[in-house]
Amino acid sequence: MKFNINNLNPTQKKAVQSTDKPLLIFAGAGSGKTRVLTYKIAYLVEEKGISPKHILAVTFTNKAASEMKDRVQDLLPNQDVSRMSVGTFHSINARILRKEIHRLGYSNDFTIYDSDDSKRLIKSVILNHNLDVKQFEPKSVRTIISWFKNKMKTPEEIQNGANGFREENIAEIYNGYQIELKNNNAVDFDDLLVLPLDIFREYPERLNYYQSLYEFVLVDEYQDTNKPQFKFVYALSQKHRNICVVGDDDQSIYGWRGADIKNILDFEESFGDVEIVKLEQNYRSTQNILDAAFSVVSQNENRAPKKLWTENKKGELITVIESLDERDEARKILDTIQKEYSKNGKDLDNFVILYRTNAQSRPIEDQLRRNSIPYTIVGGVKFYDRKEVKDVLAYLRLIVNPLDSISFERIINFPVRGIGKTTVDKLKSFGKENNKSLFDTLQNSNELPIGQKQKQSIELFHKLIEFYRNQIDKETADNIINSLVDNLGLEEFYLTQETEESMERWENVNALISSITEFCERNENVGLKEFLEEVSLLSDIDEWNESRSSVTLMTLHSAKGLEFPIVFIAGMEDGLFPITSRLESEEDMEEERRLFYVGVTRAEEKVYLSYANSRRRFGGMPVSCIRSQFLDELPNKLVEFKSTRKRNVPIYQTNKSTHYRKSISNSPSSESKSNYQVGDVVSHKIFGTGTVLRVEGAGENAKLTVQFTGNVRKKIVAKFVK
DNA sequence: CTTAAATACTTTTTT
DNA sequence: AGTATTTAAG
Numbered sequence: 253m254k255f256n257i258n259n260l261n262p263t264q265k266k267a268v269q270s271t272d273k274p275l276l277i278f279a280g281a282g283s284g285k286t287r288v289l290t291y292k293i294a295y296l297v298e299e300k301g302i303s304p305k306h307i308l309a310v311t312f313t314n315k316a317a318s319e320m321k322d323r324v325q326d327l328l329p330n331q332d333v334s335r336m337s338v339g340t341f342h343s344i345n346a347r348i349l350r351k352e353i354h355r356l357g358y359s360n361d362f363t364i365y366d367s368d369d370s371k372r373l374i375k376s377v378i379l380n381h382n383l384d385v386k387q388f389e390p391k392s393v394r395t396i397i398s399w400f401k402n403k404m405k406t407p408e409e410i411q412n413g414a415n416g417f418r419e420e421n422i423a424e425i426y427n428g429y430q431i432e433l434k435n436n437n438a439v440d441f442d443d444l445l446v447l448p449l450d451i452f453r454e455y456p457e458r459l460n461y462y463q464s465l466y467e468f469v470l471v472d473e474y475q476d477t478n479k480p481q482f483k484f485v486y487a488l489s490q491k492h493r494n495i496c497v498v499g500d501d502d503q504s505i506y507g508w509r510g511a512d513i514k515n516i517l518d519f520e521e522s523f524g525d526v527e528i529v530k531l532e533q534n535y536r537s538t539q540n541i542l543d544a545a546f547s548v549v550s551q552n553e554n555r556a557p558k559k560l561w562t563e564n565k566k567g568e569l570i571t572v573i574e575s576l577d578e579r580d581e582a583r584k585i586l587d588t589i590q591k592e593y594s595k596n597g598k599d600l601d602n603f604v605i606l607y608r609t610n611a612q613s614r615p616i617e618d619q620l621r622r623n624s625i626p627y628t629i630v631g632g633v634k635f636y637d638r639k640e641v642k643d644v645l646a647y648l649r650l651i652v653n654p655l656d657s658i659s660f661e662r663i664i665n666f667p668v669r670g671i672g673k674t675t676v677d678k679l680k681s682f683g684k685e686n687n688k689s690l691f692d693t694l695q696n697s698n699e700l701p702i703g704q705k706q707k708q709s710i711e712l713f714h715k716l717i718e719f720y721r722n723q724i725d726k727e728t729a730d731n732i733i734n735s736l737v738d739n740l741g742l743e744e745f746y747l748t749q750e751t752e753e754s755m756e757r758w759e760n761v762n763a764l765i766s767s768i769t770e771f772c773e774r775n776e777n778v779g780l781k782e783f784l785e786e787v788s789l790l791s792d793i794d795e796w797n798e799s800r801s802s803v804t805l806m807t808l809h810s811a812k813g814l815e816f817p818i819v820f821i822a823g824m825e826d827g828l829f830p831i832t833s834r835l836e837s838e839e840d841m842e843e844e845r846r847l848f849y850v851g852v853t854r855a856e857e858k859v860y861l862s863y864a865n866s867r868r869r870f871g872g873m874p875v876s877c878i879r880s881q882f883l884d885e886l887p888n889k890l891v892e893f894k895s896t897r898k899r900n901v902p903i904y905q906t907n908k909s910t911h912y913r914k915s916i917s918n919s920p921s922s923e924s925k926s927n928y929q930v931g932d933v934v935s936h937k938i939f940g941t942g943t944v945l946r947v948e949g950a951g952e953n954a955k956l957t958v959q960f961t962g963n964v965r966k967k968i969v970a971k972f973v974k
Numbered sequence: 975c976t977t978a979a980a981t982a983c984t985t986t987t988t989t
Numbered sequence: 990a991g992t993a994t995t996t997a998a999g
Contacts (some may be wrong), residue, residue, distance in 0.1 A: 342989050441989050611985050672975045809987045871990035
């Protein structure tokens with residue numbers, strides 16, 4: 253479709269044409285946001301004469317980025333928009349760092365560590381500090397450090413503010429981790445956001461350069477930006493003051509990774525004289541769907557007041573499906589899909605099944621597979637996270653960046669070449685004493701106290717890597733990987749094991765090879781380095797092919813920005829959605845509500861909400877569940893119930909109490925029948941009597957929100973009340 | 975040093 | 990239930 257501003261409604265038009273001041277577009281779900289953004293870019297190029305290469309547009313996924321570019325290109329057939337900078341914060345920042353990071357003492361061939369790599373590095377730092385990995389679990393330390401970085405706290409700041417044994421040590425680990433990253437010539441996901449800011453601060457002329465380069469800055473999904481992301485767009489836009497951000501505070505769902513809803517709510521405060529446009533007409537969903545979504549999210553205190561409206565018809569009611577357990581749930585969802593498929597002629601790509609946690613996909617997958625329904629799953633165990641894929645990638649990464657000790661340790665003994673832990677430890681201590689990287693110690697095999705066999709093996713490995721290092725710039729990436737896999741004898745390695753698992757692993761290695769080949773066909777004149785960068789920044793949704801005729805399964809988070817005619821949300825249970833297990837504050841609950849809002853507003857025609865009366869976790873015994881409070885927040889007139897035809901036995905009963913996993917739960921006494929309901933009157937030693945407002949979980953460990961006399965509202969564990 | 979067996983751990987959500 | 994890591998035996 254060619255660019256014509258009259259394809260827009262008046263508000264959208266205003267959003268496109270307003271270019272004098274920093275602009276905030278509140279874009280509700282389904283309000284034509286993508287259209288406005290693409291039109292705006294087209295308008296900037298066509299009407300304002302801004303060259304595409306001077307435009308920076310930030311999107312939430314790489315997929316959204318390439319789609320945006322394509323759409324703008326379609327709108328402007330006479331222009332070439334290929335030089336426009338469109339991408340995620342991470343990919344745009346990675347590109348900047350490839351050019352600039354040498355200023356910070358890294359080399360431009362740096363490796364990007366994923367969470368698993370960071371975790372390994374953090375673990376080694378913990379061990380080097382002679383700390384106990386039981387007490388300082390690498391995984392949770394990584395989460396904490398990531399949080400620090402997303403809040404832009406430097407190791408020094410954390411060290412200065414640390415109190416007590418644990419905090420002081422975590423600060424130490426953080427500090428050590430940053431040093432080690434640099435030694436490895438590696439950055440993690442969070443560094444990608446933070447390091448460019450360090451460069452801007454220390455080298456103002458570089459900031460100046462990028463400020464001049466980007467005459468116009470656009471940011472999508474602005475409600476999910478965190479502090480460094482805000483600083484980045486803020487810094488870049490200071491020269492031209494041409495910035496346009498688009499977002500919806502009701503759809504902010506990444507608070508747990510530092511996203512700050514204040515960025516959007518305080519836009520005016522940050523950017524001064526600004527223009528604000530609200531897109532409130534929804535073109536996607538039926539009235540009933542919008543009403544249902546609104547009824548839940550509007551219970552949040554912390555939101556900008558607004559309400560979507562639509563000219564669409566009322567449509568069908570929201571259907572709530574009750575099931576016995578997760579397998580029954582899967583069956584019922586499948587039945588519903590089949591019904592819609594045969595009766596209403598809905599093709600499979602009309603359906604999406606959303607859930608709160610990736611683990612929920614399994615029973616649904618099983619059911620779909622049993623019935624030969626094609627499905628596509630987004631997320632879960634990622635292709636590039638599989639062990640065999642990471643092993644081969646580790647070779648490629650070490651070839652590009654020999655300082656990368658994490659990759660080195662992955663492959664020094666894969667496939668097995670007789671270099672065990674003891675030998676690696678010797679290499680490590682030699683490296684430490686002589687201030688050499690692990691890879692460089694290989695050159696000194698003569699000086700190492702190791703056996704003849706190990707020595708030979710090491711020299712061979714060293715030669716192999718060096719050989720390919722010389723090939724990087726001479727050979728294409730697919731030639732390198734083919735030759736490498738050949739050289740390592742991986743085919744034989746996997747096929748001689750003759751297990752189903754090893755066959756599958758070999759398949760995956762082949763899939764990796766094809767993805768490199770495909771990458772080489774897609775991009776001319778680029779090599780191994782570029783491939784590795786793309787791979788490390790790829791998200792699950794980027795690989796999702798919507799045109800395929802299959803049912804889609806994904807988490808609610810992944811569904812952001814997408815739309816489907818028919819949406820299922822599975823696992824509408826207390827403790828699962830909303831997740832209450834670690835819910836610490838009302839803010840967390842509000843984010844869950846927004847997540848529900850995002851889920852429901854993905855739907856164009858019909859929403860099914862499903863819950864089970866019992867569910868097993870970790871493959872253990874089934875645990876009974878209570879339906880989600882969100883279901884009770886929906887007005888009755890919008891909902892139709894499809895309940896299990898059951899007698900009045902509401903809850904699944906395990907046949908023997910011995911099946912309760914008492915030893916694991918921290919319940920001190922016997923299972924009491926403390927199943928409270930909303931409205932029950934309870935008494936408490938300290939607070940006196942009160943009424944139950946909300947029940948989370950079941951049994952004596954359930955959390956009750958109780959309104960006590962004297963306007964006291966408390967959250968209390970069930971076993972403490974009578 | 976390698977292999978097999980035991981054990982521990984997972985479930986928020988992701989770039 | 991499924992996977993990753995640790996331990997014990999060879």
